[in-house]
Amino acid sequence: MALRDTILPEFDHEMATTRKTLERVPEGKPDWKPHDRSMTISLLAGHLAELPMFGAVTFQGNSFDFQASGAPPQPTVMTSRKQLLDLFDKNVATARAAISKASDEDLQKTWTLLNGGKTMFSMPRISVLRSMILNHVIHHRGQLSVYLRMNNVPVPSIYGPSADEGSV
Numbered sequence: 742m743a744l745r746d747t748i749l750p751e752f753d754h755e756m757a758t759t760r761k762t763l764e765r766v767p768e769g770k771p772d773w774k775p776h777d778r779s780m781t782i783s784l785l786a787g788h789l790a791e792l793p794m795f796g797a798v799t800f801q802g803n804s805f806d807f808q809a810s811g812a813p814p815q816p817t818v819m820t821s822r823k824q825l826l827d828l829f830d831k832n833v834a835t836a837r838a839a840i841s842k843a844s845d846e847d848l849q850k851t852w853t854l855l856n857g858g859k860t861m862f863s864m865p866r867i868s869v870l871r872s873m874i875l876n877h878v879i880h881h882r883g884q885l886s887v888y889l890r891m892n893n894v895p896v897p898s899i900y901g902p903s904a905d906e907g908s909v
Contacts, residue, residue, distance in 0.1 A: 744848045744867055745840055752840060755875050756793060756833045759882050761897040763789060763829055765889055768822055775891055782888050787817030789881050790829040796836025796874045799852055799866050800843060806855035840870065 763786060771783035780788070798805050807814060819825045848867040853860055864872070886896050895905035 744845045745843050748848075748867065748870055749837070749840060751875060752796075752837065752870070755878055756837075758897070758899050759789060759878055760826070760829060760833075762882050762885055762889070762899070763825055764822070765894050765897065766819060766822060766825065766885070767892055767894055768819075770892060771819065773888070773892065775888065780884075781818075782885075782892075783819040784816060785881060785885055785888065786819040786825055787828075789878065789885060790819070790825050791817045791832060792874065792878050792881070793829065793832040793836045796870060797832075797839040799869050799874075800839040800847065803850065804853040804855055806858065808855075808857040836874070 766782060766786045771781060773782045774780060779785075795805075817828065843866070848870075849865050851863050852866045852869050853863040854869075854873070855861060862873075882899070886899070889896050896903045898906040
């Protein structure tokens with residue numbers, strides 16, 4: 742079995758679950774955050790929508806430097822649920838297409854993330870997909886679930902029933 746065929750079902754499942762969570766982000770509280778050091782709900786949702794893009798970036802060369810253009814990239818901030826979901830869907834489709842074309846050799850090649858020429862990490866692409874894409878999405882989706890709960894928004898079932906949805 743090709744390595745891509747071992748990660749695509751997991752990718753599809755996590756992206757579908759993440760989309761269900763993003764569909765519930767309230768539009769009326771863009772600046773809400775649970776703590777002064779926390780991201781706003783619109784910034785957290787925007788970050789979740791942009792993260793899958795890096796699944797495709799991982800296959801566009803052997804490295805990526807956040808500062809390559811000289812200016813740090815501006816984070817996505819949710820302006821509407823439609824904008825958020827359109828961006829997420831586009832990024833998921835692009836990442837999925839890149840992963841589905843990847844050979845075992847592609848997935849085993851080392852890829853490096855840089856910030857201003859300084860190495861943040863280097864690891865095989867398949868590890869990048871698991872840790873910096875999937876696990877990163879799961880981490881922030883968990884945060885967003887707490888934000889939803891604190892705003893009295895029903896939390897979707899993720900790995901099993903939630904207090905708001907009795908079945909999967």
